[in-house]
Amino acid sequence: MIFLRAAQREFTQNAVAVFVALFAILISTVLIRLLGQAAGGRVPADAVLALIGFGAIAQMPVVLSLTVFIAILMSLSRCYRDSEMVVWFSSGLPLTAWMRPVLRFAVPVVVVIAAMSLFVAPWAQKKSVEYKEQLNNRDDVSRVAPGMFRESSGGERVFFVEALSGEEGRVRNVFASSMQHGRLGVMVAAQGHMEVDASGNRFVVLENGRRYEGTPGTPSYRVMEFERYQIRMESKEASGGPRQPKTLTLPALLKDPDKRNQAELLGRIGTPLLAIMLALLAIPLSFVNPRAGRTNNLILAVLVYLIYSNALSVCQAWVGQGRLRFEVALVVPHLIMLGVLALLFYKRLSVFARWRRT
DSSP: OHHHHHHHHHHHHHHHHHHHHHHHHHHHHHHHHHHHHHHTTSSOGGGHHHHHHHHHHHTHHHHHHHHHHHHHHHHHHHHHHTTHHHHHHHTTOOGGGGHHHHHHHHHHHHHHHHHIIIIIHHHHHHHHHHHHHHHHTSOHHHHOOBTSOEEOTTSSEEEEEEEEOSSTTEEEEEEEEEEETTEEEEEEEEEEEEEEOTTOOEEEEEEEEEEEEEOTTSSOEEEEEEEEEEEEEOOOOOOOOOOOGGGSOHHHHHHSOOHHHHHHHHHHHHHHHHHHHHHHHHHHHTOOOTTSOTTHHHHHHHHHHHHHHHHHHHHHHHHHHTSSOHHHHHHHHHHHHHHHHHHHHHHHHOSSOHHHHO
């Protein structure tokens, strides 16, 4: 019992360290991707922080699955290197006796993975899509921020305001450019504010400024001074396109079991099954030969994980394309890995196997 409690404690300590490292990598990856999209104008800059949170929650089942796998693999590999496995085997306990403490550690985490994969991750995906749509559907006035150049949603106008005035809704030193009928118009004004008429139309009103208008590449242009200039701002209609399967809830997937929804359901169910299978695979894969390199088992473990996860992804894609039945894709990959698990245990337990004699 002391030995098993020590193993549980080591599993937990390694899991915390691995989770922190993987979570930092995840946040960095999501941040780099979103910053690139924000620089290209595909994602509003003020949405990056919220989208990082939603993206991290959506990828949390994969991070927890890898955490369980690597934590168990590191702990048992250390037992081999420090000859603690010799004590274990000398006590008359087989390698399969490790399944109980491993499952005792892994099952609660797998339950969390299943809950996040089936319920929390789709919620995060849905909120991320809704938040992007909400920001993209804002009108051009809402996009203007002091000290920053902002492009309108259609790309026809560019706005810049230097600072907010003391009065609410007023700005100072306004710059605006627009392209209409092949002619470029540039306006500068000392002040500006927004107005809404009786019909609900929104206007940006520029005061005490100039307008420069001309055709790019030609010397013809004209300059006009104005005391008041109105620019009508058109609000975008809220987009209501079909929802992606990854944003649908579990009851919605079960209610409409088409090919795409079945593929999404297969991915959500496969994640916790992947986690529990990886936890068991870590037991035979943790073997370390003191006379050989210490990284051989890690390389083999990475290859097993990549093959397993890619096989599940391929099956999910085939189900979405109608090339494979849902029931077959749900059972066959995990049965194959179960056979691989039995073969690895047999290799570690068998004394008179052919590879032992060679």
